Amino acid sequence: MVFNSVAFFVFIVAFLVVYFNLKGRMRIWWCLLGSYFFYGWWDWRFLSLIAISTMIDYLLGLKLDQTDDSMKRKRLLGLSMVMNLGFLGVFKYFNFFADSFGDVLLSMGLEPSWNTLHIILPVGISFYTFQSMSYTIDVYQRKIPVEKDLLRFSTFIAFFPQLVAGPIVRASDFLPQFKRDIKWDWNRFHSGTAQFLWGMFKKVAVADSLAPFVDHAFFDPVSNSSMHLLIGVIFYAFQIYCDFSGYSDMAIGLARIMGFDFPENFRTPYFSKNFSEFWSRWHISLSSWLRDYLYIPLGGNRGGSFGSWFFMLFFMAIPVVLMGSVWLGIAFVIISLATWAYAQRNPAFKLQTFIYLNLMVTMLLGGLWHGASWVFVFWGFLHGFYQVVQRFVGPYFGKFMRWIQMPSWARDGVNMAIVFFFTCFAWIFFRSPDFHIATEVIRGIASFENFDFANVTNKFWVARGALLIAMLLAVEIAHARLDYKALVLERPVFRIASFAVIIWVISFLGTFGSNAFIYFQF
Amino acid sequence: MKNIYWILAFFLLTFTGDRIGGWMLESLVENSQFRYSRMYRGEAKADMLLVGNSRGLSFYQPYMEEFTGKSTFNLSYSAMPMNLADALVRDYIDQYGAPEYMVVDVTLCDRLNPQLIAGFNCYTPFSKRLSELIYETSPKVQIGGQVSHLFRNNGEIFQRALYYYNRLDEDWLLNREISTRLKSDVASVEAPTVELVPEMVEALSRLVSDAQSMGVKVRLVVSPYYLPFAQKIQNLDEMVAQVEAATGLEVFDYSRAMDRDVEFGDYQHINVKGSKTFISLLKHDGVLP
Incomplete structure (x- = not known):
């Protein structure tokens, strides 16, 4: 399930209604169930991987807490690293290293014959593995106390707003927040919605609108003019920024509505x-x-x-x-x-x-x-x-x-x-x-052949992309200089007007249909 | 004011703004000089109807009219699939009656393109046929266009209508020459094929038959490819035979008829210079009146 889908909107409304009508541990249970449902919507088989990863670090955390023997503690930490990096190695890097090793053997004149495995990359594995590892390392270094409550720990690992594409939230930041008395808060709802909508603008309007031009440029660089390729590269810089930071904004906004505070993940990097x-x-x-x-x-x-x-x-x-x-x-x-x-x-x-x-x-x-x-x-x-x-x-x-x-x-x-x-x-x-493709793109741009706008195909994509990038930069500059909260969020008329404007812009300029986030593959 | 009232105000504002914005955009589309706007506005009466994908734009109207003395209207659009062309031609005939000639570049039967069809959502207020076609190929887009009128105008076709608001699009054609890189790389291009989609060939066949029954003189052509590229296409002759078998009409195949580099913009498209040569060939062979 992705944030920019109809299924997610149905899910999140139903989820939040129940979430704010539950209290205490029932609410955390609901959160965990919702998170597993969210992840299982993509492929339920990989829920077992999250559950195993969770159990390993939970149990190793308890063991680390029970012993002061430094050698034993090191071994426990090593076990956690091996297990977590092992999952990552098998699911993400196995074929890569097998192919590379094959290339090495070939370069030595040997002809390897083996089949690589057809392994599906579980969505978000790099994110939740790192999150889980950071917990064990922090417990090992005694930076944080061990979490003895399995329910809270499982929810920390699987928390759906940031499960599949981050931000990677540290246990020291996240786990204490489960102990808060979370109630429906209109201010949180307003600022969370604002951030969610802004993230959606970045993803649906900017990133997905730039994607077709970028795909075209990188699919067959030889047949594109140097100007086309140059614009393609610049557009990609904004596409990946808006795709990833858009997801982060949506995750942070959702978490805020639910009563959790996540740290900022992007701060106008360009x-x-x-x-x-x-x-x-x-x-x-x-x-x-x-x-x-x-x-x-x-x-x-x-x-x-x-x-x-x-x-x-x-x-x-x-x-x-x-x-x-x-x-x-x-x-x-x-x-x-x-x-x-x-x-x-x-x-x-x-x-x-x-x-x-x-x-x-x-x-x-x-x-x-x-x-x-x-x-x-x-x-x-x-x-x-x-x-x-x-x-x-x-x-x-x-x-x-x-x-x-x-x-x-x-x-x-x-x-x-x-x-x-x-x-x-x-x-x-x-x-x-x-x-090969990368060098073709660089060669194409450096040739300066047909280096004028007339030789760019799909100029309408360029016009649309340029308009959206201009809007993005204008808002980001304004946001950096003005106090958005005081000027807009705390004034109801401006607030609803700003939300409506974002929805109008998404309706008019958003790209719907191709909604997978780039960082899911990482 | 209670928060719940603000939420209601938000929905009301969003809906009202959407309808006002949608109405404004619809007016822009309606009054544009873009070919489809002119067609639906009733300003596209012509003797000769030209139909194709981006290669159909090789029917460069200024030359065509100069050579034939007939008025022309070009319905072609980049990557246009046959089912969309079919809907547009039928809308044209409903509004203006049957044209004297219809020239079709048959390579538009090579794809299904629901994405482009969805882009014509901005013309659904003017065409029930388009609305039904979009519903058939991309139901969510058609429904989305009913829910949000801003969304109905979300797409490249609307942008083109806006761009051509005050200028005609009849004299546009590639004006560049094929790059040296493309020329040198043609040797390494893996043998391409032109795969026709059976449903699209059937749609062409139905359209041809209906148009002929209304007295339209239909001409089917394949416009030129860059010769070294065309020579690598494996199945051009089979493609032509397939269309001829389906429609019962001769297909005038110009895919390998032109060999001067300066007349091409890329492998698949002739440029303005090439168009003049191509049209004179069509005239010479009696394809054009």
């Missing part, structure tokens, strides 16, 4: 002035998860660890093995040894190197989290690379800008344009099914 800022505004719940549970344990800004080297060598070995290039391997070895030798003499350089390594590893694994394909890994690599380069070049670039006495607003504009440009470049790989 207004970022550098790549670090971009990652503090894009998919915040994932980037903060990766920071807290991967980057910092790897050493973060404090130095390196065995994990830093291990993951980096692993990722460096991949292109060497896949391409079968001995020279590339030798080059990597020489660079690594030279770096290591220089780092031994220069502690400051050593620290910097480790920071970059940790950053790269985090972004590479972040890329892999998005999907079982090397294009996602490369997308992660690009974002890691951008951040490393930014740390090198950023200070000099800032000095240069000040030296030419560029006004601060123009400086901000240039920085935003640079970040947007390189983000779009990385999106090409993210959107393309393989490297």
Whole structure:
């Protein structure tokens, strides 16, 4: 069941009527049943996977609470990691690694013969697995108390507004909220509805309206003009933003109506002035998860660890093995040894190197989290690379800008344009099914052949898309500068007018029918 | 004021705004210079009716009228399926009577396209036939259009009607030349096929038969493909034979009739230059009067 479907609207009205007429544990039971129903609507067989994942982390949490033996605690944590990552590995990455291993054998002149399994990717597995893992890690680190109530814990894992596409909510934020006395609250209803409708505008009007043009551009890049491809890439940047942040907005809005507060997941990321800022505004719940549970344990800004080297060598070995290039391997070895030798003499350089390594590893694994394909890994690599380069070049670039006495607003504009440009470049790989298509798109744009608007096919899609992007940006800029709550939400006439306007715009400009969310596949 | 009254006010406002907005958009569609608006407004009387998908736009009206001396009306639209063309032609005949000639590019039988048909929702206030066709192919869209009049005007066809509000669309045709990339890549194109949809061929056959019974001279053609591309299409001859068998009419096949690169916009479409050549070929062969 997806939020932008008639079935969901029937479900949510019936669900909320009963929800607010129940109290205490009955209400949590209802919430859990509703969540399982919501998920089972897609494929009831995978409910067992959520239930097993829930039971494992619930029981391991209890065990962790019962023991102070550090070795035993480590083993329990390790078991949780193995189980959760095992599920993820089997359902999401099995075929990917099997195919890649086959490629490696082929590159060595061996011909593997095995069949990959036809495994369906359970919707939302990456989200609820990470949510579940974060609970166990937090209990292990004694950051949060163990949750002894299985009902509350199960509802935390399966809570339907954010079950299939996030945001990834931490146990420390979520579990205490079950203990609140939740009552129907008109203010929550108004602000939750506003956020839900805005999310729906982003998804149904913007993302789904941009999708046909983007699909057309990436389906057969060779037959499209360079201008067409360029617009396709820019549209994709907005499509994926609106698709994913739209879902997050709907999830947060729904949860708010139900009496729960979820953290913000997107904060106008395309207004970022550098790549670090971009990652503090894009998919915040994932980037903060990766920071807290991967980057910092790897050493973060404090130095390196065995994990830093291990993951980096692993990722460096991949292109060497896949391409079968001995020279590339030798080059990597020489660079690594030279770096290591220089780092031994220069502690400051050593620290910097480790920071970059940790950053790269985090972004590479972040890329892999998005999907079982090397294009996602490369997308992660690009974002890691951008951040490393930014740390090198950023200070000099800032000095240069000040030296030419560029006004601060123009400086901000240039920085935003640079970040947007390189983000779009990385999106090409993210959107393309393989490297061949990605390079065709880049080649097509760089050829500048037929680089004028007259050579864009489906100009009406462009006009519609441009109008919707303009509306989106106008509202986001206004929202950042004005107090929407005081100006609109607290004034009933403005409030109902703003809701009606969103519904009119969705009716008139929304795209209905193709309603799957992109991030469901992750 | 109690919250419940505000909720009622919200529904009332949403509904009223939808109806007022829908009425305004309907007026825009009705008064546009877009071909279908003119047709339903009663300003499209012509001697020759041209029907096709995007390739049907190769029947470039200014040249056509110059060459034949006949007035023309082109009902073609990109990716138009035959069942939609059928509804539009029948609406045309209901309103204006039978035209003298009807030229159809038969490649519009190659697809079902409920999405495009749904886009014609904005013309349902003017055509019961279109409304029924949309209900048949996309019932939710037709019902949605009854519920929300803004939604009825949600789509590319409305946008085109808006774009052509003050300008005619009769002289539009691709004006670019096929790119060097496309030309060089044609060798690597995997052998394509043109698969006709049997239901669409049947619809064409019925339309041809009904039009002929009303005295319309029907001409079936296949307009030109970029020659190196056409040579790769595996089943062009079978396709032509299939249509001829179904309709009992000769299909004038120009799919491989033109070979100058400068006359094509891409693999499937001739440009303005190519249209002149194509129309002179049609005239020369007696397809056009």
